[in-house]
Amino acid sequence: MAELEVIPENPVEQFLRMERIPHIWCAGCGIGTSVNCFARALIESKVDLDKVAIVSGIGCTGRVAGYLKLDSFHTTHGRAIPFATGLKLANPKLKVIVYSGDGDLFAIGGNHFIHAARRNLDLVIICVNNLIYAMTGGQVAPTTPISALSSTTPYGCYEPPFNLPQLAEAAGATYVARWTTFHVRQLARSMKEALNKEGFSFIEIISPCPTLYQRRNRMGDGLDAMKFYKQRSKIRNGAPTSEVAFDINSDIIVGKFVDRTRPTLLGTMHHQLRERLGEKYACVEEVACH
Amino acid sequence: MAELEVIPENPVEQFLRMERIPHIWCAGCGIGTSVNCFARALIESKVDLDKVAIVSGIGCTGRVAGYLKLDSFHTTHGRAIPFATGLKLANPKLKVIVYSGDGDLFAIGGNHFIHAARRNLDLVIICVNNLIYAMTGGQVAPTTPISALSSTTPYGCYEPPFNLPQLAEAAGATYVARWTTFHVRQLARSMKEALNKEGFSFIEIISPCPTLYQRRNRMGDGLDAMKFYKQRSKIRNGAPTSEVAFDINSDIIVGKFVDRTRPTLLGTMHHQLRERLGEKYACVEEVACH
Amino acid sequence: MAKGSVSIIVERCKGCGFCVEFCPTKVLALSSAFNSKGYHPPYVVAPEKCSGCDLCGMYCPDFAIYGWKIPSNGKPGEDSEDEE
Amino acid sequence: MAKGSVSIIVERCKGCGFCVEFCPTKVLALSSAFNSKGYHPPYVVAPEKCSGCDLCGMYCPDFAIYGWKIPSNGKPGEDSEDEE
Amino acid sequence: MTADPKGVLTGIHFLDGDFACAEGCLAAGARFAAGYPITPSTEVVERFAQRIPLVGGTFIQMEDELAASIAIQGAVWAGAKAFTVTSGPGFSLMMEHIGYAAMTETPCVFVNVQRGGPSTGLPTLPAQADMMQARWGSHGDYEIIALSPSSPQECFDLTIRAFNLSEQYRTPVLLMMDECVGHMTEKVVIPPAEEIEIYPRRLTNKPPEAFQPYETDGDLVPEMVHAGMGYRFHITGLTHDERGYPAMSPVAQDKLIRRITAKIRNAAERISMREEEGIDGAEVVVVSYGITARVAQRSIELARRKGVRVGKLRLLTVWPFPDWRVREIAKQVKAFVVPELNMGQIAREVERASCGAARTVPVPHAGGTVHRPEQILEAILEAAK
Amino acid sequence: MTADPKGVLTGIHFLDGDFACAEGCLAAGARFAAGYPITPSTEVVERFAQRIPLVGGTFIQMEDELAASIAIQGAVWAGAKAFTVTSGPGFSLMMEHIGYAAMTETPCVFVNVQRGGPSTGLPTLPAQADMMQARWGSHGDYEIIALSPSSPQECFDLTIRAFNLSEQYRTPVLLMMDECVGHMTEKVVIPPAEEIEIYPRRLTNKPPEAFQPYETDGDLVPEMVHAGMGYRFHITGLTHDERGYPAMSPVAQDKLIRRITAKIRNAAERISMREEEGIDGAEVVVVSYGITARVAQRSIELARRKGVRVGKLRLLTVWPFPDWRVREIAKQVKAFVVPELNMGQIAREVERASCGAARTVPVPHAGGTVHRPEQILEAILEAAK
Amino acid sequence: MPLTEIRVAGFGGQGVILAAMIIGKAASIFENGYATLTQAFGPEARGSACSAQVILSDEPILYPYITQPDILIAMSQDAYNRFMPELKPGGTLLIEEDLVRIHDLPNGIRIHGVPATRLAEELGRRLVLNIVMVGFFAAVTKLLQPESLRKAVADSVPAGTEALNLRAFDKGFEYGLMELKSESAESQPVDKWIEGLPH
Amino acid sequence: MPLTEIRVAGFGGQGVILAAMIIGKAASIFENGYATLTQAFGPEARGSACSAQVILSDEPILYPYITQPDILIAMSQDAYNRFMPELKPGGTLLIEEDLVRIHDLPNGIRIHGVPATRLAEELGRRLVLNIVMVGFFAAVTKLLQPESLRKAVADSVPAGTEALNLRAFDKGFEYGLMELKSESAESQPVDKWIEGLPH
Ligand SMILES: Cc1ncc(C[n+]2csc(CCOP(=O)(O)OP(=O)(O)O)c2C)c(N)n1
Ligand SMILES: Cc1ncc(C[n+]2csc(CCOP(=O)(O)OP(=O)(O)O)c2C)c(N)n1
Ligand code: SF4
Ligand code: SF4
Ligand code: SF4
Ligand code: SF4
Ligand code: SF4
Ligand code: SF4
């Protein structure tokens, strides 16, 4: 074994507010794993880190913003996307990433998601889907599988979950991928692609919540979930999103489903205003404070 | 010409609060036309009129509830669907119809729409899509075509509109149709089908707003819009919803796009609870007030 | 002889012209006179052509017109289907 | 000789076992000892097998472990791609 | 009438305030709840979700608080008694619909288990800082009823009272708990159903032709009907006339707003519940509510040991505020001491109502925990000087 | 510093209050607005949408008021001055985010053009019934600044003032207009840019290593940085420490809440703007704001003609409420008369602040139109007795 | 000018508010006086009755509402019916003479009528009837300088339509001058309007 | 019983709250006294420190918080470190003896230790360590009737686990009785704990 003069730093640490580590996430929680992938993607995508802003809503995943040593915003429950919209529109030079939970983005925040996708604003939306509202103690989410137990569906969930990739595509997203926390390399690659793409990108990450989802549903610990993902996932890049509904009883379809081009909000806006106003249009790349 | 002893009543009148007629809608507005179709559908569907509840949000279309002589609720802006959800769940014997505008249902109300569709609750959603926020004076809506003028996009709209049928299908609707106010017979038939179907049904009605959409966009009056619809509509029943995006510059695809079966919320709920609780489950068909 | 007939409530009309335009048999025309709200209501120009299909009624946004079929016994009714 | 090496920050570990399970070359095992938080951290059982692929690092939810490649010149670096 | 035995868990229980509230809802006849999770209130609906399928009724977790707070109103108009539960951030989101309930006179109950704010604040820790929001949080003029329990037993009792008041006055009623009371476990005695008084929904006896949804007589509260009963009625959040139809005029506005405010203001003395002790002859009266009242109790005892004559005025009904009573007491005492888990909210009401006749000494506290009894004691001693 | 000439439409204009407000925003340096249409406020953003592409900046109509009220805060943290505009129902929906702005100390402006409420109420008609909501509408403890203009000119002037105060104190500022003022057209004089004082954003000079987002000195207001400046800072709506990191403890809560309330309370006298006239020697003082102040002016004149000594206290700053001044005046007069387009809101503050030294005579009005001057006159005459 | 209260009323689409706006602007901007324009309190008014109130004065205007207008400009029958009763005794009434039929008129009111819609149609744009009315107002009331009003017109109408609108103003103005002339020739002008108008 | 303040503390997952709940329930329901259980104010506590306070009394309890516990049940080192200083002089300390190492102990404190986790594991369910602790508490404090506590256990645990939990209770109870016996044989029980424990 080589004598190690310099032990390199864990590559994720440069992105962490180390004074806040250890974080609050439970043993075997997948959120930290997703953060590792994100760190790798930041490196690989070569984005200017001083121009990256992370916006989270509220929830276990919502705490991501607070751990990342980037300009980071922990907003209100469900409203990360409109906050991010303001950030991006006021300073189009920023690379704005929304990193939040399934409940935050798709229960209370669902409307903002579909509207931002429709507008095709340059945002990267990373959703850690643990199939539950974790932070508040394990209530049913719009992603909870039918018949799963939760604290507010003590006899089993009776609402079908969203097919998030299909919803994203129908609303207008230009990049849509799903991975589990088992798929660390693929996830990191998708994150990198999303960071380097113009338009609205959405990445769903199926992730273990041993404490509040799995325990109640007798699904073991984080590692059990990871093994389950490994065993039950099928990579189907380009699969029609209508065929990828998440169903805990059959294969988990993962992959990059959508990667298309549509005019972006900022592009269309500039085009439209320049066309109508010509020289008079005072296009701004970055709004200064007056 | 036969001597007319009995001149029959206009069939719509039995459903109207005649003391409130004339209504507030402008000359050539399509909302009234849609109400005629709805009246015919009520007759044809043979629903028990005492068990029909109409729920509207706020807007020109939102006024429909106030003109219909049925149990009718004029709620808050965007919240007709959750109000309807409460009505239906507390008294499953009611036939609950939400009748509202595109802004109400898809701007502020978009989240409730996708969630109700996901749950597949028995609701009929009728959306009069006049491509604008009319009641408030003609602001851009999430249905306004690119480059159209509105009071808040004075240089032309730069946000692409939703493809509503695709969104509805992706969220889980079991019946999805689009017609224009020109297609009165087909519209009435779709409304009847929706009234007689279990699950979440959605009908989009492209409708003229001469006062606030057309005038500003130099598109003539209500009749011009109707002629335009006649000329530019293509009926494509069963068309994939991804192909029916509304684009004012090309054909308007109309038809019944989706008609499928998924377990309904109430069905799944009863099933789930009965399975887990057996005899102990106190299933209620109608909640009495204690 | 006409198979149908049409009723017009002139004061409710807002002169949009839908009924005139979409009457399949061109029974109607817009009057040049105004009603008290200042709109030109329709009037019947070709009564004999009216089939009573009630398309005018379905189109009229102001509930100001409607058509009905004249049954053989002379009373209005719904004795025939008229789907397009 | 090992192509890579791995660092473990024992006190951060929560003993989830991800690193142990998903190390492609089975370099790691969970220790039977506890760290001060009461978790069993991993330790290196087969150092010579470590490729430095850093999959352990990517999996570890607690930022408690990471691997790196030992470059020919003996200093850690990123001289080779390792995409799967 | 008395409670439906199906919902009443008669017996002696060891329950926390959240659970006691859920039992109160069931006993009061609530058969519908819509909620959206938020700490520290979620346990109320968690218990309801567990119990209601056995009793007969529905719980639905909606997509957000906007939806939850209006879904319950749909359920009410379909015939159910209904409630929702939340905490600070969710309460803020419900404001529009509290106004809708006030305007449409929809009887329903909103439970707010208060936590530290503003914004996300301290999600798991107590506060009483939404008390003024309870009164003023929605736009426009309306009056509200808000109750504040100090123990799990009162969480049960006042929940029933909340439903009863909401039916009696056809108004939204707010149960303003706090994290401490919500998460405190004590003995809760649930009486037999036949001992629980229930105010029945004011359903009309009139036939549809004779019925007008917003016609009222002396007590200013209209009778109600439900969807599906054949009345074909209309409800709107617009200013409306007796028929329930939009009436866009200052005259209609005046009539409606004066009535919906007067129906509560006129009944304020009947609605007001207070616990008073040792007020006669007191130099200082401590005004408090919720958990703080129990902390203050300790301070009162300490002060009495030091020879100060201290009275206790505990507000079980916080809104309508008992102006008349405070004014009366003000004439007899030197000062009021008002400890609250906020920076001074109800203290302002005490100050206003006392009209300068007695001093008001607020004992503000930013929340996250309760006062130390000594803090309040100091204020009492200082006030007695 | 002074205004950026690009946004300043120097000259004499005939503008309504809504348009004047939009010009005020532009002059104050606002380069971002997010809105959601609602009568009678939409004209503000309609004009902004028309003007801003020519000035350099962005307007976006969001999907609802929740989105609009947080999008502006995103824009602020990206470096823009930003605002949103709404009316009653939308204002209720913005409550959570007013609290977020207070908690994160995000300078921004909320304009509420008040209409008749509660609920949908009278969408096109005036009221002033959101005044208490402005102070108390969000959960938890915070202080707020709210201004109330009486004319289009003041809509312009006070809008600039609102932005300046929001930058100076890093707090949301509410411009509480009413439908009358919003839809009233008068001469509006817009001075040259160099005559418009602008309070610049309190950007830090410190390097990233030395900077803490919520560290403050004497004036209790922290310095700011923007996303993209390289500071890698964190903002949260949770209770936080100087670093901006969540700090879930009563101690952190106490420190933070006391500071964010004190920074406004301590500066109340500096923030307060009032128009006072004829108060010395008055028997009665009329306290009013917004459109009602102009109606009251007529009543004051009528009363003076009848020989009553009436003073005028017009509140341009409604919150913080000038307790100290009212208390002072109360000692010299018989009574205050407080006409408002609501059922008595600011009247309660007058009552409270006057500590019984003078009577408070509210002149409530449910809205939909303004008072008849005679109504207020009667109250003055009655108060002078 | 002394405090003058004016009400302009008609139905939606007639440009009532714009007419009032131009009068107010002329006074306050181009004659350096003061003007307060308020819109009537009324329900949402798409297509229905519509009215605006302007107060002109040399001094700042405090109370912003009119109590008894000195001048009523009635552009529809409904407007006449509704607002005529409040006109100040001795006040001035301007009407769209093709749309308003006079009745129940108290004594001492000065009346001036103009077929504004017709004149506007002659210019090819019915929409400018409000500007015709403003021109007519300028001529018959002499309250404001025609030049101020012309400036206000040019400043208030959509870009590109200034010329047309100024022609409309002039047309109304000329009609007003003529009307004044012919009126001074008549002794009882009122009757002219009271008796059946063409409709 | 006279007013008795008890703190139960440990880490998340040990069932601290349930243990306190059972004690409170036994007192208030099955012995007809009064009990107030409050949870510690603390941040979201998933997996971290956790504590509950119970006050037992014969009379209604007004002030609901403990000030100086008479009894501290410490199930983790952290709990011991944090809460030991507040224990009343002369109070009673119960510890999970495999997890807590005693230090800085004031004089006059009665200490009782039980390897609750180990005993629970012997029953095949580590999770019931809290019930073992309750049994132990019953035996060594004699504050409440064992039968009341047994009823409270049966009434509080998930349906179907009653038997297991009662066994856990009994195991703790017996251990407690034995401990009491052996203790009465020893003169300086404290030393036993102060000296190095296996960890
Ligand atoms: C307005 C509002 N409502 C509710 C909450 C409570 N709340 C906090 S996090 C959360 C759900 C989080 O679920 P998810 O987004 O899936 O995140 P996870 O914790 O599962 O990562 C809820 C409901 C809140 N903070 N604000
Ligand atoms: C919370 C809230 N926000 C805004 C409004 C104002 N508002 C009333 S109707 C409407 C839009 C209506 O548009 P749409 O639903 O398309 O109906 P239309 O008038 O076009 O039929 C808006 C924004 C409101 N009443 N409440
Ligand atoms: S509760 Fe679930 S999602 Fe939250 S930190 Fe724990 S494991 Fe992760
Ligand atoms: S404004 Fe448009 S939608 Fe509204 S009534 Fe008129 S035409 Fe219809
Ligand atoms: S009933 Fe049919 S045929 Fe007769 S007028 Fe109407 S549309 Fe024409
Ligand atoms: S459709 Fe109706 S409103 Fe239109 S012209 Fe015919 S009768 Fe008149
Ligand atoms: S770096 Fe790779 S090979 Fe080495 S321990 Fe980690 S996962 Fe195993
Ligand atoms: S992945 Fe990390 S936390 Fe999990 S066992 Fe390995 S080092 Fe420990």
Ligand SMILES: [Mg+2]
């Ligand atoms: Mg989740």
Ligand SMILES: [Mg+2]
């Ligand atoms: Mg619309």
